[in-house]
Amino acid sequence: MSTDLRQFRRVVLKVxxxxxxxRARGRLNHAWLAALAEDIADLHAKGADVLVVSSGAIAMGRTVLGLPSGPLRLEESQAAAAVGQITLARTWSEVLAHHGITAGQILVTLADTEQRRRYLNARATTLKLLEMRAVPVINENDTVATSEIRYGDxxxxxxxxxxxIGADLLVLFSDIDGLYTAPPASDPNAEHIPVVDRITPAIEAMAGGAASELSRGGMRTKVEAGKIATAGGTHMIIADGRTKxxxxxxxxxxxxxxxxxxxxxxxxRKTWIAGALEPRGTLYVDEGxxxxxxxxxxxxxxxxxxxxGAFRRGDAVxxxxxxxxxxxxxxxxDAExxxxxxxxxSRxxxxxxxxxxRTEMVHRDDMALSD
Known part of the structure; x- marks a missing residue:
């Protein structure tokens, strides 16, 4: 696979x-983040759409609130997220503004990407920001989320x-440089796997458990992410993010x-619309x-x-x-x-x-026509 990132028109970075x-000081790693902003600015200047999915609100908030180390209760995590989100958003805005890039914050939960009505709203907002050459910074809405906090999604x-959003590349920055045949921390004979053409049960079996207190996911959730991404037509990279x-x-x-x-x-996307969703109604159109x-x-x-039909906004028709x-x-x-x-x-x-x-009854990106 070519490592020339200029071949990708829309890139999502997960941090x-x-x-x-x-972790030792409980503060944002400003030097590292500034260096990543340089990378983002370089890709952005080459014409690519760049979007960031950022964690860190709970980790920041627990420091500000003086919460002890170790697992937090759900309500403590939500309170920490409410405090930490302010610092996190301001920091992303500042480091990107240094390169003349406008940042836009979007708070979502998994439900916003899986329930079609909310999915359309989140997608429309994100695509409009990209159209305006802003860099959306998407954060987990941990102030109200429950499953994401508990399960590390x-x-x-x-x-x-x-x-x-139809990205053609997703980069998951981690504290490991990719997938190994076994957890390298516990198996000195573990071998690095540079390319996964298809996620098989054997590949899934290589994934380990949770990585750290701050990073609730592990290789298992990254491989699960790979299954979602590749099924949606998106290449994915797991890369070491610890270096500048x-x-x-x-x-x-x-x-x-x-x-x-x-x-x-x-x-x-069109395959999903054409075959994976049960239609809830019918629109009859004229010849024009x-x-x-x-x-x-x-x-x-x-x-x-x-x-x-009695369809709702976001339903397939x-x-x-x-x-x-x-x-x-x-x-x-909605049908009414x-x-x-x-x-x-439309006016x-x-x-x-x-x-x-919306101007459109059905946007062309949300449509799959028959041959």
Whole structure:
């Protein structure tokens, strides 16, 4: 696999607590973070979209609040996250601003990437930030999350985010330089695996347990993240993040493990829409809309003649003309609101609904048309 990161148009970087926080002092590792910001700025200047999934809020907050070392109760973790998030967000904004890059913070939980209604909101906001050349910094919303805090799903969250926005590369920075045949700390004969073409049961069996108190995940969760990412058309790297300029190190051929995907984000997403979701309704479109769809356009309300079904925003629906099925898509409106705006131009949506809704009934990125 080529290590030239310029081949990737959209890159997600996942940064764990053990890298961001100096455990001995309980402070942010500013020098390391500034060096990573240099890497991000270099990739950003080459035209790539860059997004960061950052941990560290709980680790920072527990220091500020003077909480003791060791496991925290759930409510203590949530309180620590509320305090630590302020420092973390400010720091990311400052280190990126030094390179003339605007940072935007988005707080999510796994549910925001898995429940289609919330997924569409999170995706639309993130893509708009990328369109405006900002770097979204996505943090786990540990002030309200429960399963993420208890089970350490930060790696899986990063993979969900990567597939949600159609990233073609996810980099998980860790305190190890990739996957080994066995945990290298306990097995001196463990061998490094540079490339994983497919995640098999044998590959999964090589994963170890949790890595540290600050980093709740381990190799097991990283391999799980690899399964999510590669199924969504995203290549994934596990790389050592402990050195300065860790992304530059990867680009220069530093040791890491690549998890390869045979697909690409657009193809994987359309396959998911076309076959993995049960449709909840039907949108009947006119001839003009049918031609526009096959030309690559989104489906606008003005092109919809009538609807059937009791669907909700984010549900899969069938898109068809009066004579044939054209494909499927994720609808941007509940059935009741959709019925009020069909056949009308998008500029009238706010007047008809009382709020400024989406311009499209089904965005082209949320659509899979039949051949």
């Amino acid at each position: 764990g607590s053990s890298l961001l926080v100096d 930060n790696d899986r969250l990063a993979a969900r985010v990567a597939t949600m 300029n860790p992304l530059k190190r990867v680009a220069e051929g530093g040791r890491c493990t690549w998890f390869l995907t045979p697909s690409n984000p657009a193809t994987a 809309a049918e031609r526009a769809l096959h030309g690559g356009a989104s489906l606008l309300p003005v092109g919809v003649r009538r609807i059937e 069938i898109i068809r003309s009066e004579s044939r099925v054209l494909g499927r898509g994720l609808v941007a409106y 609101d959709a019925a009020r705006i069909i056949g009308r131009p 009238e949506i706010e007047r008809l609904l009382g709020y400024p809704g």
